[in-house]
Amino acid sequence: MKACGLIVEYNPFHNGHVYHVRQSRDASNADCLIAVMSGSFLQRGEPAIIDKFHRTKAALLEGVDIVLELPYLYAVQSSDLFAEGAVRTLHESGVSSICFGSESGNTQHFMEGYDVFKQNEPFYRELLQDYLKQGIAFPEASRLAYQKIGLTTEEMDLSQPNNILGFSYVQTIMDAHLPITPLAIKRKKSNYHDEEITGPIASATSIRSKLLAEHDISGDVAATMPDATIRQLHEYKRQAGCWHAWEGYFHFIHYRVMTMTTEELAAIHGVDEGLEYRIKKTAQGVTSFYEWMQRIKTKRYTWTRLQRMFSHILTNTTKTDMYQLKNKTTVPYVRLLGMTRNGQTYLNAQKKEMNVPLVSKLSHHMNPLLCIEEKASNAYYSMLPADKREKLRKQELQPPIMIN
Amino acid sequence: MKACGLIVEYNPFHNGHVYHVRQSRDASNADCLIAVMSGSFLQRGEPAIIDKFHRTKAALLEGVDIVLELPYLYAVQSSDLFAEGAVRTLHESGVSSICFGSESGNTQHFMEGYDVFKQNEPFYRELLQDYLKQGIAFPEASRLAYQKIGLTTEEMDLSQPNNILGFSYVQTIMDAHLPITPLAIKRKKSNYHDEEITGPIASATSIRSKLLAEHDISGDVAATMPDATIRQLHEYKRQAGCWHAWEGYFHFIHYRVMTMTTEELAAIHGVDEGLEYRIKKTAQGVTSFYEWMQRIKTKRYTWTRLQRMFSHILTNTTKTDMYQLKNKTTVPYVRLLGMTRNGQTYLNAQKKEMNVPLVSKLSHHMNPLLCIEEKASNAYYSMLPADKREKLRKQELQPPIMIN
Numbered sequence: 001m002k003a004c005g006l007i008v009e010y011n012p013f014h015n016g017h018v019y020h021v022r023q024s025r026d027a028s029n030a031d032c033l034i035a036v037m038s039g040s041f042l043q044r045g046e047p048a049i050i051d052k053f054h055r056t057k058a059a060l061l062e063g064v065d066i067v068l069e070l071p072y073l074y075a076v077q078s079s080d081l082f083a084e085g086a087v088r089t090l091h092e093s094g095v096s097s098i099c100f101g102s103e104s105g106n107t108q109h110f111m112e113g114y115d116v117f118k119q120n121e122p123f124y125r126e127l128l129q130d131y132l133k134q135g136i137a138f139p140e141a142s143r144l145a146y147q148k149i150g151l152t153t154e155e156m157d158l159s160q161p162n163n164i165l166g167f168s169y170v171q172t173i174m175d176a177h178l179p180i181t182p183l184a185i186k187r188k189k190s191n192y193h194d195e196e197i198t199g200p201i202a203s204a205t206s207i208r209s210k211l212l213a214e215h216d217i218s219g220d221v222a223a224t225m226p227d228a229t230i231r232q233l234h235e236y237k238r239q240a241g242c243w244h245a246w247e248g249y250f251h252f253i254h255y256r257v258m259t260m261t262t263e264e265l266a267a268i269h270g271v272d273e274g275l276e277y278r279i280k281k282t283a284q285g286v287t288s289f290y291e292w293m294q295r296i297k298t299k300r301y302t303w304t305r306l307q308r309m310f311s312h313i314l315t316n317t318t319k320t321d322m323y324q325l326k327n328k329t330t331v332p333y334v335r336l337l338g339m340t341r342n343g344q345t346y347l348n349a350q351k352k353e354m355n356v357p358l359v360s361k362l363s364h365h366m367n368p369l370l371c372i373e374e375k376a377s378n379a380y381y382s383m384l385p386a387d388k389r390e391k392l393r394k395q396e397l398q399p400p401i402m403i404n
Numbered sequence: 405m406k407a408c409g410l411i412v413e414y415n416p417f418h419n420g421h422v423y424h425v426r427q428s429r430d431a432s433n434a435d436c437l438i439a440v441m442s443g444s445f446l447q448r449g450e451p452a453i454i455d456k457f458h459r460t461k462a463a464l465l466e467g468v469d470i471v472l473e474l475p476y477l478y479a480v481q482s483s484d485l486f487a488e489g490a491v492r493t494l495h496e497s498g499v500s501s502i503c504f505g506s507e508s509g510n511t512q513h514f515m516e517g518y519d520v521f522k523q524n525e526p527f528y529r530e531l532l533q534d535y536l537k538q539g540i541a542f543p544e545a546s547r548l549a550y551q552k553i554g555l556t557t558e559e560m561d562l563s564q565p566n567n568i569l570g571f572s573y574v575q576t577i578m579d580a581h582l583p584i585t586p587l588a589i590k591r592k593k594s595n596y597h598d599e600e601i602t603g604p605i606a607s608a609t610s611i612r613s614k615l616l617a618e619h620d621i622s623g624d625v626a627a628t629m630p631d632a633t634i635r636q637l638h639e640y641k642r643q644a645g646c647w648h649a650w651e652g653y654f655h656f657i658h659y660r661v662m663t664m665t666t667e668e669l670a671a672i673h674g675v676d677e678g679l680e681y682r683i684k685k686t687a688q689g690v691t692s693f694y695e696w697m698q699r700i701k702t703k704r705y706t707w708t709r710l711q712r713m714f715s716h717i718l719t720n721t722t723k724t725d726m727y728q729l730k731n732k733t734t735v736p737y738v739r740l741l742g743m744t745r746n747g748q749t750y751l752n753a754q755k756k757e758m759n760v761p762l763v764s765k766l767s768h769h770m771n772p773l774l775c776i777e778e779k780a781s782n783a784y785y786s787m788l789p790a791d792k793r794e795k796l797r798k799q800e801l802q803p804p805i806m807i808n
Contacts (some may be wrong), residue, residue: 030660250790251786251790252655252792255656255782259720259782261775285794286790287794315663375665375802384691386691390690
């Protein structure tokens, strides 16, 4: 059986994802589609709107065969580590291709872009460091450096967030000479950061903000998602009593920061360059997460970077935890969240070929990295009432989700 | 001016306290009564029902001239450290006597008891260690050891909690040869741990449980407290929206434990002898603080000891923090919470004689121990809504309370 990999967050699984899944199946000609998905917290440093189990169900019902969890230490990171974890997870599960969304949908442009980058990599790194030293935030510094080496042209435009992620996947595959074919899929129109819903294809950002603002699924939001997602959103809310957003965690992070010393704060991953003092100072008198973010925000730090930092504070992810990724040539395990019958057939055959364990429930005895997953999951559910929290947390100890 | 010291928790200030204040003034013949009081968290390992500022006001209105705060590291401890911090704080503020409640009200019995103890101290310590090794909880082990050396007689009964505290004060004074006269005051009937209110003199425990159960001040509870306390209880509730009890902190401690490693838990003061594993294990599926306590409780650990441990987890008080008390011959500062005009006159004269700084607001630059006070205060207010929390927390930065 031939498998193709997808790298996603499914937060929530929407029409754009349905389209991407179908296109990927066609383009890869694979028998099995494997999605590696962020778990409780996302790359942008946000709690997922509903938990990974409910997002997994929606994905399986809409054409994905296997859903794997991207470990927290890779998921809540900038694009290079995110790509590293995702591509390696898919590689360990034996995919022969990886499909990714891009503006142009032209794989050749990515391959050529990679060659250009490789030829100019030392110059790019030098430029990047210069811009960062000037106090320019990473995304803008990186964009300027790409521009200088000719990678912001119409054909290969690395100022587009979607292209950056795709390019990171290509880079990871090529740098490690992995036997995986990258396949660029042209995205359906809807800009990554669009804030308005204007039709059945909308950005996850716009869908989420509408859902969280209305605490319900109104007509125009419903039109942007398949029924499976709508059902899972309703089902999760029935069980948890709410959807997840940063404000729900404000009291916990604030309590945490207010009982930490600056030294303890500085030991948290992402709290760098004296940010511990800024966090402490801005914590005084702050009454919401949004207000806190606005107080901390400077030109140097992007919103995303600060949100990631708050995720690490909330989950108590330390710089020491990060050492676990040091000198690792691949991911330490593959965590299976769910599968269809077809996915199961594939995995049964593939299992023997795998070089790392296939983990189907959270058990911290199996791998030290799973302790970090446990903390992340515990932190994610912490905002729920005790009875609901415990019931949902127990999903971590159940066998993977099976969809016929 | 002659000052007399009292050692109390005033949680809340009730008729028994009014009586004790009057008796102390008579017995000591002092011009100024100085109370050293636990702050946000109490010796029994509980959050105070209303904050220290409101408890200070009630005490000042009912005959105390000066209220000093017993630092958290001394307050939430067994009787020896509690007594050490309290007696030293009073000594630094220049008292010539210390009054304490006892069952008999006979100071001579305490002095004689001290002599007996000193003569038998090595034997007592040996016995105590033996009993502890047998898995007997400290209070019972200590009672048995006192019994063997003849200190549970009718005259000097160290199986009574009130006598134990009084005896600790006498011990601290005598061991250090401090120029302070201990004065035992006979307590008005009401046993320390009484759970029922049966008249105008009731135990703090019974008053608190009734207040917390009814969320209001009913007639029979009102009869146990002076008007000043009733007003402060109402006033605090108006400002904070509630009174404080452990259940209000359950989500925070649970979140905290669920995102800590066992190693991190073991670094917390009071988490000893492998309790970190027991805390982690019992955290699974627990839905209230009371349930958690019941799950952890064994014969070896008293309820009080476990509550203290939870205070330290909540406030993030580590074993390293405790080193700050090592090799200290006295308290590092005296924190003034409030005073009457009379108290102010006394302090103005006394200030020059003091060997440690008199701190009137919480500023962590002044002393490293104040960082711990800040954490404790932040943890205490954490359970309140953001706007109320911030308003009340700011009291820490105000000058001391003044009552004419």
